[in-house]
Every structure is written in C-alpha cells, then in structure tokens.
Amino acid sequence: MRKEDCFYLGKIAKKFSFKGEVLAYLDTDEPELYENLESVFVECNKHLVPFFIESSSLHKNDFLRIRFEDINNEEDADAVIGNDLYLPLKMLPKLSGNKFYFHEVIGFEVEDKRLGIVGKIESINDTTAQPLFEVLNGEVEILIPMIDHFLVKIDRENKKVVMDLPEGLIEMYH
Numbered sequence: 270m271r272k273e274d275c276f277y278l279g280k281i282a283k284k285f286s287f288k289g290e291v292l293a294y295l296d297t298d299e300p301e302l303y304e305n306l307e308s309v310f311v312e313c314n315k316h317l318v319p320f321f322i323e324s325s326s327l328h329k330n331d332f333l334r335i336r337f338e339d340i341n342n343e344e345d346a347d348a349v350i351g352n353d354l355y356l357p358l359k360m361l362p363k364l365s366g367n368k369f370y371f372h373e374v375i376g377f378e379v380e381d382k383r384l385g386i387v388g389k390i391e392s393i394n395d396t397t398a399q400p401l402f403e404v405l406n407g408e409v410e411i412l413i414p415m416i417d418h419f420l421v422k423i424d425r426e427n428k429k430v431v432m433d434l435p436e437g438l439i440e441m442y443h
Contacts, residue, residue: 275355289340
C-alpha cells in the first residue's frame with residue numbers, strides 16, 4: 270500500500286498493558302468511527318505494514334486501545350511506539366455539502382462568483398496558520414485562503430470549488 274493512497278489516522282502513543290496492548294492517539298473528530306477496525310497500516314522504516322487488530326476499544330475520547338495480533342509482550346509493543354497509523358483513503362467517511370477533505374479537491378477548478386474560473390487547485394498548503402488553495406492559472410500561482418465565508422459551494426459533480434472572493438485578491442496576481 271502506498272502512502273499516497275492512504276490517510277493519516279494517528280500515532281501509537283504508548284504501551285497500555287504488559288500483554289503488548291498499545292494506546293493510539295486518533296487524529297479525528299469522530300474517533301468512534303474507527304473503533305471496530307480489522308486492520309491498520311503501521312509505518313515502519315518508511316514502509317506501510319498491515320497489522321491485524323485482535324481487539325480495540327475507545328479510551329478517554331481520542332485514544333484507541335489496541336491489541337494487535339502478534340504483539341504479545343512489552344518488547345514487541347516497544348518496537349511500534351511512536352509509529353504513525355494509516356488507513357486506505359476509501360475508508361474515509363464520505364463528506365457532503367461544503368465539508369471536504371483536502372485531497373479530494375486537488376484538480377478541481379476554482380470558480381469565483383464575480384470573475385468566473387480562476388484556475389485549477391494544484392495543491393493545498395496547510396503549513397500556514399490559514400490553509401491555502403494553491404491555484405494554477407496558466408503560469409501564475411494564486412494563493413487563496415481557505416476561509417469558510419469565501420466558500421460558496423463544493424460542486425463535486427463538476428469538480429469545482431465555487432467561491433465568493435474579496436475584490437482585489439485575484440487581481441493582485443495579474
């Protein structure tokens with residue numbers, strides 16, 4: 270499984286019992302969706318390795334207590350502490366309306382209510398305080414802040430993000 274085909278679920282945070290159980294921190298608003306997983310990919314030495322889950326239960330809201338098959342003692346558990354967890358993208362819950370996953374709008378066109386098609390979303394920069402759509406218009410890269418009240422509609426059918434951008438934002442790139 271390639272990392273590009275997966276999403277980051279969380280991280281194995283610490284050991285839970287001497288029998289090799291671990292606590293994984295889940296990076297999600299809805300941890301209950303991941304309570305009954307059969308398996309998960311654990312990143313080991315830059316490779317995603319499938320681990321099968323014998324049992325798991327939610328622990329203190331954001332943690333999942335996991336008993337993996339083949340991890341039966343503390344030494345085995347130590348080997349995976351700190352490792353990231355991934356799941357295939359197809360396991361993401363479907364979002365509707367104007368909620369979206371960053372990866373799903375890559376390649377969508379941005380359409381401004383006033384100016385029409387502004388360009389195509391090449392990537393999303395989420396290293397800044399405010400995530401940015403990186404939109405390519407010919408040779409010009411336009412950075413558009415991902416602000417809820419600029420967002421009119423996610424049109425999945427036509428692969429468009431319709432926005433109502435403040436006057437001057439796009440114009441400053443030309």
